[in-house]
Amino acid sequence: MSAKHAVLTGEHFMNGDVAAAEGGLAAGCTFFGGYPITPATEVAERMSERLPEVDGIYIQMEDEIASMCAILGAAWGGAKSMTSTSGPGFSLMMENLGLGFMTETPCVLVNVQRGGPSTGLPTLVGQQDIMQARWGSHGDYEVIALAPNSPQECFDLTIEAFNLSEQYRMPVLVMTDEVIGHMTEKVVIPPPEQIRLTPRRYTRRPPAEYVPFATGQDLVPEMIKFGEGYRVHITGLTHDERGYPVINATEQAKLVRRLVDKVRRNAERILRVEEDGTDGAEVVIVCYGITSRVAQMALELARRKRKRVGLMRLVTVWPFPEARIRELARQVRGFVVPEINLGQIVYEVERCAAGQARTLLVPHAGGDVHPPEAILRAIEEVLS
Amino acid sequence: MRKEIRITGFGGQGIVLAGYILGKAASVYDQKSATLVQSYGPEARGSACAAQVVIATDKIHYPYVRHQEILAAMSQEGYDSHSGKLEPGGTLLYDRDLVEIIERPPSAALLAGVPATRTAEKLGRRMAANIVMLGFLVGCTRIVKKDAMREAVRTSVPPGTEEFNLTALERGFTYAREAMREHKQTQAKESG
Structure with missing residues (x-):
């Protein structure tokens, strides 16, 4: 099948989970790594059906730790990637979410919130992960988290999440909830040409001149795709502009301040x-x-x-x-x-x-x- | 206009699908707004199951049933747990083969049964009882246009079963016409 099926233009009666999956597809997502969990299962289920239709890849990973890892890797391989989860799965993703912020990897994580703590209320609603979204991974960082209140917004804001993730080169969270995820309502999907997409900020520099984490005024470095001749070191350790670990206070201040500032300085532009x-x-x-x-x-x-x-x-x-x-x-x-x-x-x-x-x-x-x-x-x- | 509908039964009867088709008919094919929320037990089949559908001419904010104006019961348990919550002047519809009514709930202005399961069985597939019930519900309440229902059924059932399900829907419409005729006669008699 061809990629034209990525956007299901038309009027649908769709639940929020399915709409989030369709939003991802409409944004050009071609890789989903995930582990099913109520009430987010329908996102993964939909992706497992739809990604093969658009020559994309769906992988059911062994757990949520691996799922988050997989979407980071897929992004560096050139794909737009996403995952979805809930409750305990969100907790398991926290470490590698931090890896995503540190390595400045664009990707999207949809959390369909259920009641916790622990396994809590698998089938019932909660909004208890809002602070976890902000502070759940260790260390200092800034996040972008969107909170849809309808299936239509699950579609629209998942696209927006992809765009923001490309613009600021970071994982972006879609913090929906069980009621919105499982609620069915009309979703209007526009024609592809009316969907605004932010392209990945690939470098135009040749490999010899490319400095992986050097930035201009907007504090966002340019990216590469592995397999095209660039040799880049990607690490969760504090690193310099070249990407190599430098374990001292000076580089820490430079890097972590930039990771925070690239969002803070644009906060008024991002927030809605x-x-x-x-x-x-x-x-x-x-x-x-x-x-x-x-x-x-x-x-x-x-x-x-x-x-x-x-x-x-x-x-x-x-x-x-x-x-x-x-x-x-x-x-x-x-x-x-x-x-x-x-x-x-x-x-x-x-x-x-x-x-x-x-x-x-x-x-x-x-x-x-x-x-x-x-x-x-x-x-x-x-x-x- | 805001109408709140609850469809109840047990897992496996297609209760949620019935709610889905009704909401789709209203919002995609009848220029209205509709929301569907569902509740179910931890087991998918056999446990109590309910679909709450709100249909309105304006935007719907709150998606839950607070004033249950229409109840369609496809199980005794569903009937027993929700019939008492019917709004005064409400409509209570039930599957005659699965629900036994001992006493008419006082708030029901319209109480009408349909042999949904038996009709579906006679047509060849018990699975279509939900569609018969939907036809009955729409026929009795006129909550969405019949053509919108036909379109919603056609686009929501598994490919290859469209004609069969549309027949089931028409049976529901027919039972509704009979039920409404009887209802009017009873009303005429009562008013004297």
Whole structure:
């Protein structure tokens, strides 16, 4: 079969997992290394059916450690690569996710969050890996994490994740959840020519002049494809511009600062939020993923009671919209932060609000979504 | 307009597929919005299974059933656990071969049974009971256009079984016409 089947242009009724797989294919993914795990299995299942149709490769690895390794290797072999997982699998991927940041390897990891810790709730929802996404691998680094709230966004944001991974040369996380992953809704897939793709930043320099980790002003080095004559050392150890290990504080500061700065300096460009009625609001709900849809219902209930409430949805959870929260904190009485965990993003909101506005968590231990009334009560409490 | 529908049965009956076809008919072929969420036990077959479908003319935010206006029960367990939650004025449909109704739930404005499993068996494949039920559901509630349902069935069932499943759907429509005729007669009698 030919590559034209990579983009299933048309209107579909599709679940979020399948849509994420289709998003990957539409972005040009030709390698998936993974290990099935509920509720992310449908991503792998779809890829196992579809990749052979586009001359791609699906490999079911022995575990998630190997899966993450495999997609890093595939990227260096010239492929756009991705994996998907949940819960315990995400934990197992952490070490090699860090290897991805250190080696600046573009790839995409989809985490369909379920309730934890440990094996927790295989078939039920959680949003408990949001801080793990930010800090789960050891060492200093910055991440980009997108949080779709519909199957359509599972498609769109997986493409976006691939683009960001190429732009900044790093693994990018799609942090969806069990409800969005298993929920079925209309997904519109545009024709291929309407899908904007960021190409890999391959070097034009000949092998003799190529310095693997030298960068210009944007701090992102150019890449090569193995097998085309370039001899490059890729390591998880702290390395110099040539890629060779240098174990001292000077090189560490140079490298790690650059890995962090290439995201921080572009944070405003990368981050995306959606706001509904935040101007003039007394309370702003800050939310992401499935909880944003539940919060939307709470918002409507509150507005019916003539409360001035706005909503900010984090499309990118990381980078976090620090400046915007600071700005809102000067205007509102408080923030309400519903999340399906016992407090994660709420600490970011609290940090940015810096005492200027009240911050109220609406916690949920997982397994279900919030009752919209619980969010409404929190809004009323802030206003009381 | 927002309509909330629950289809219940046990794993293996095609409950989730029924929800999928209904949602697809609404959102892809009938210019509406639709969401499907499903719940199932750890075992795929034989355990309780439910599909929640929301169909609306506007954007749907909250995808769960809160006001169960339509319940289609294809197992006794599904009926027993969900019939009490029917909204007043709601529609309760059931597979006559699998569900026994001892007492009419007071909130059901329309209570109607269909021999879905037996009809599918007579057609040759028991698997199509869900499609008969879907035809019955759409015929009784008019929640999506019949043509949209035909298109959704045609594009969702395994290749080679389209005609068979479309026949099952039409049987459902026919049972619905009979059920609605009876329902109207009963209503006329009651109102005197």
